[in-house]
Amino acid sequence: QVRLVESGGGLVQPGGSLRLSCAASDIIFSIYTMSWYRQAPGKQRELVASIGSSGGTNYADSAKGRFTISRDNAKKMVYLQMNSLKPEDTAAYYCNALYMGRAYWGQGTQVTVSS
16 A cells, blocks of 8 residues: 655744654655645645656745745655744645545644744
């Protein structure tokens, strides 16, 4: 079974940093577009950042300049480095793998930004 497992969430003060990790199994990782989504209670799930099989990246406007998505194909890992965190970044963050209509989701990791 394909599995995506996120880690790295936690409680951080405004202005702080976190690095989220997503470990993939049972997929040819290098061909998948990998993305991070987030969802706050009562709100729609939204795309935060994505990275394609060739390394091209896209970011939500809210993430540009603060977040960096990266991948390590040898380790089948994708990361989201989050800097200058704001309270509005508080959400459950989900890892997503997508290739030709096939999509897989992780279980989510909670990020809380609060003083």
